[in-house]
């Protein structure tokens with residue numbers, strides 16, 4: 239029965255194709271039709287034309303055959319009518335493959351459909367190991383205070399040449415240290431179940447398990463866990479079951495670890511829910527965990543699973559000082575949070591335990607990280623408080639599914655040759671010609687940094703080869719990165735060689751993804767702090783305010799008007815009726831008052847290529863007090879012909895009772911010229927409302943970058959040097975290349991470096 243084999247092959251193909259996504263299946267468009275050959279030559283024609291014959295009995299009479307549309311047409315042209323039985327063979331194949339896949343995925347949906355007690359969890363550990371084809375084995379961590387066995391399961395791919403199972407770095411996932419956090423053991427079990435289940439069919443799982451051993455200890459606090467199951471009144475128990483002697487029970491195992499034991503956030507009273515115990519590692523449950531970790535030095539990462547809150551917490555818990563690997567923890571947990579969000583859209587917040595959550599000394603990750611130099615963290619699983627510890631069972635699988643993605647990322651850190659991070663990932667802008675030192679931090683993974691040292695790889699633009707700049711130092715490694723040319727971009731990444739011959743990059747997928755730095759520079763063509771008279775004028779032909787006209791003065795505060803101007807030094811601003819008194823006594827009344835700027839030349843200085851021109855100033859506007867509030871506005875208008883014609887840029891209605899920054903991009907309204915003017919036109923249009931406005935620190939700023947082409951003739955040559963130095967010598971502001979508003983040696987150096995680079 240050939241078709242059966244074909245179907246089986248097709249199922250396999252279908253599986254592969256579904257995983258690879260897209261690509262039409264091999265039988266797309268194939269149909270099954272019933273034909274009835276009446277002669278031997280009909281039969282011969284059918285068997286030579288059809289893709290294959292589905293019927294077992296081949297002879298004269300009805301036959302089911304698989305055909306392409308072309309083959310069907312050929313049969314019909316021979317006078318054989320075709321009755322359609324299956325419109326698309328591929329969809330049958332796909333449906334079957336999908337069903338098989340789903341059935342495999344769902345094998346244990348049942349087990350995860352509800353919370354499981356200690357006995358059930360242990361039974362499942364045994365089942366997983368038995369069904370693992372030798373990949374997994376269970377082990378005993380040790381015994382609890384009440385004599386229960388704390389057990390775990392460990393698994394990794396088969397031995398490979400040069401990569402034996404017993405030499406692999408290990409990633410430890412521990413759950414159930416807090417008894418009532420029932421989602422924690424379930425999530426740990428799901429991790430083991432799914433990894434074992436999918437090892438053979440998910441490349442990302444096999445590539446993890448072929449390099450890493452996963453160790454799962456689902457219920458660290460077995461006594462406490464059993465206690466929470468024993469009676470509904472016990473359900474909220476957190477600690478172990480230590481008899482403290484004073485009538486109280488329990489030590490918080492997550493305050494009992496021996497690194498900075500007894501510090502902040504650990505209870506000293508035996509009755510406390512966070513009771514630290516009588517000494518570091520006073521409890522059997524933390525002792526056996528400690529001894530297990532010490533005896534397994536291949537453990538490189540550790541996650542302690544808790545609930546609830548949706549946090550990814552990293553050391554330290556005992557202090558607010560950042561750990562040496564804070565940046566690295568942030569980078570990895572950022573990735574985990576993104577992965578989690580991608581599954582069911584849940585937000586997990588990452589950060590340092592002490593600062594993000596609260597001080598918690600004596601916790602597990604402080605000990606694994608601080609004492610054992612293991613990359614250790616804590617996850618607080620769902621939810622954020624709606625159900626808390628009583629998370630509905632229907633959320634077990636979704637919670638575990640999203641955590642699974644995060645777990646893959648964290649466990650992969652166990653097999654990274656080196657772990658890289660940088661504080662300079664955000665260096666997205668650099669002044670043209672300016673040089674910044676970019677920094678790389680390395681944490682040893684499965685190897686250390688090779689003697690050849692890391693390099694910064696960079697290129698100008700988005701194509702072509704990358705250049706290499708060696709990095710020096712070590713803590714951190716640094717290398718200079720020069721600013722890109724004005725219209726360009728610099729792409730860069732780090733490359734760190736390992737002593738074992740490996741290469742690790744940051745970003746990890748470089749050069750497919752890279753850090754990008756674009757040029758940035760700015761030049762203030764005009765700045766006025768309103769302390770002196772720079773030529774602003776009050777009044778317009780259609781002004782009709784009867785009082786509260788603009789004046790440049792030191793304002794007297796009311797609830798509607800600032801008490802102080804904005805400038806750091808000085809006292810004055812432009813304000814509508816500077817006097818104080820009753821809020822509505824010296825405000826605008828009866829109509830509009832207009833404040834118009836002097837004519838400003840907005841053209842870029844020599845040697846500057848502008849990309850944007852911005853007005854940047856401080857504004858106060860108030861119309862939300864008094865009678866008839868929120869009925870008035872202030873227009874902002876601009877002119878590029880010295881005030882002959884005006885364009886409206888904004889209608890300000892913002893009432894914040896404070897100075898705020900107003901910005902407008904000139905190019906959005908008019909092409910910048912040498913005759914720009916701006917005006918502010920608040921208006922009391924509604925009888926007796928209280929309307930106040932004020933303006934301070936008005937600047938017109940050009941964004942763009944500097945060029946060695948000082949003369950602007952398109953070439954970078956000797957003329958530019960002569961022109962630049964003439965301007966520099968005379969102290970002309972055009973020569974202020976660094977934008978610090980003084981013309982000095984720095985400017986000459988920057989000009990020369992750009993000129994030299996030919997930019």
Ligand code: 0X9
Nearest residue numbers: 492544545555598601602603616
């Ligand atoms: O307080 C805790 O132990 C944890 N939160 S919980 O609500 N699940 O009790 C946070 C522990 C943070 N990790 C360490 N301090 N090691």
Ligand code: ZN
Nearest residue numbers: 416419544545
């Ligand atoms: Zn907890």
